[in-house]
Amino acid sequence: MIISGITNGINTVSNSQMRNVLNAPALNFSQKLKLKYQDISPYCKNSANRLCGVSFTAAHFIKKSLSKDIFEQKYVSLSDKAVQEYFSRFPKYKINEYKKLSADELQALRIISKDTNLVKIADESINMALLLKSYLDNKYGEGKYTFVSVGRSPAAIARVFEFMGQEVKYIPISGLRVMSEYKECRSVETGAEYYAKFLKQQGITKKDISNSDKKYLFFDYTYTGNSLNLFKEILLNDFGLKNCENIEFLSLNKELENASQENKSYTPYERISDSYRIKMLEELEDKYPKLQRKISSLYKSNLTDYDRLKIDVFLYNSINLFGSVPENYSGMPSLYLDNMKKIKKADKTVSVSANQYNFLLIDKLIKIGLLNYNKCNKNCL
Numbered sequence: 001m002i003i004s005g006i007t008n009g010i011n012t013v014s015n016s017q018m019r020n021v022l023n024a025p026a027l028n029f030s031q032k033l034k035l036k037y038q039d040i041s042p043y044c045k046n047s048a049n050r051l052c053g054v055s056f057t058a059a060h061f062i063k064k065s066l067s068k069d070i071f072e073q074k075y076v077s078l079s080d081k082a083v084q085e086y087f088s089r090f091p092k093y094k095i096n097e098y099k100k101l102s103a104d105e106l107q108a109l110r111i112i113s114k115d116t117n118l119v120k121i122a123d124e125s126i127n128m129a130l131l132l133k134s135y136l137d138n139k140y141g142e143g144k145y146t147f148v149s150v151g152r153s154p155a156a157i158a159r160v161f162e163f164m165g166q167e168v169k170y171i172p173i174s175g176l177r178v179m180s181e182y183k184e185c186r187s188v189e190t191g192a193e194y195y196a197k198f199l200k201q202q203g204i205t206k207k208d209i210s211n212s213d214k215k216y217l218f219f220d221y222t223y224t225g226n227s228l229n230l231f232k233e234i235l236l237n238d239f240g241l242k243n244c245e246n247i248e249f250l251s252l253n254k255e256l257e258n259a260s261q262e263n264k265s266y267t268p269y270e271r272i273s274d275s276y277r278i279k280m281l282e283e284l285e286d287k288y289p290k291l292q293r294k295i296s297s298l299y300k301s302n303l304t305d306y307d308r309l310k311i312d313v314f315l316y317n318s319i320n321l322f323g324s325v326p327e328n329y330s331g332m333p334s335l336y337l338d339n340m341k342k343i344k345k346a347d348k349t350v351s352v353s354a355n356q357y358n359f360l361l362i363d364k365l366i367k368i369g370l371l372n373y374n375k376c377n378k379n380c381l
Contacts, residue, residue: 165372191341
């Protein structure tokens with residue numbers, strides 16, 4: 001049993017009762033509060049069930065984010081000690097850990113995770129990744145490129161690419177602002193030799209890239225483009241990738257916009273309601289008046305699928321550029337230029353929310369037949 005005692009109290013439940021639980025209509029927050037201590041399922045009894053050896057009650061299953069601000073709210077994963085204990089076992093939650101779960105354990109984790117806000121981020125990231133992958137496959141050829149996530153922002157989408165079998169690299173780097181900041185720290189002991197060793201381990205060297213028949217696409221979210229330009233200078237001039245012909249540095253938000261313009265038959269993995277889209281746009285408009293003109297152009301009384309696609313891309317890009325929500329589940333550490341030696345600990349950082357995010361991605365992708373493993377990703381963070 002991977003998760004100790006997860007199925008306690010479940011064996012007495014009939015198949016029909018279980019189907020009723022799984023197929024029950026989604027309850028809103030106020031409805032769940034009313035049902036807080038009612039015996040609505042075998043997982044919500046006041047009698048102790050045990051997950052990873054930790055007792056829990058009905059109250060644990062209706063916990064939600066306290067923030068009413070959808071755009072800036074903290075998309076926290078479940079606070080149950082039991083769930084945290086399970087996901088804290090792994091530096092990185094991988095496909096092989098998922099496959100070790102029994103059917104009952106998997107069913108229980110699905111129910112526990114079903115109503116968390118983290119699910120929204122997973123669904124939205126899959127939607128955007130499917131859109132972008134289709135665009136990149138057409139542009140470069142399927143399997144003919146490597147997705148390189150620069151920093152934390154692109155990593156939420158990169159995880160989806162990874163679990164779909166696309167070759168992916170993750171390069172932690174943070175705080176890239178202006179050229180002068182980097183030039184000032186060139187003269188101090190920053191631990192660049194450790195970073196060079198890390199890049200070599202990841203297969204990001206001039207020899208590796210030049211000998212590859214793939215395009216290496218370095219993605220970052222960009223607002224002014226300064227950070228990506230600085231990273232390009234660092235990689236080419238300080239880490240020996242100058243004159244590599246098969247590398248490109250791309251703005252992820254702009255490439256998503258390009259993908260949306262070329263893919264007008266939008267069929268998302270998980271559909272989002274129009275009321276949710278409008279609510280998100282309204283919150284964004286209140287917080288960032290400078291975006292008012294762009295947001296106004298997206299409002300329409302009768303939305304087509306193409307209109308929905310443009311809104312979804314705009315919202316996802318905005319959350320990454322201004323809210324920094326998805327990157328919190330990437331598991332990528334913040335690594336600053338003046339202390340690159342911390343890269344030695346990059347693969348030892350445990351993130352419960354990142355591991356639960358990985359679980360959700362794996363579970364969703366396997367349901368739609370897109371889960372795949374690429375041995376080229378065995379060393380990626």
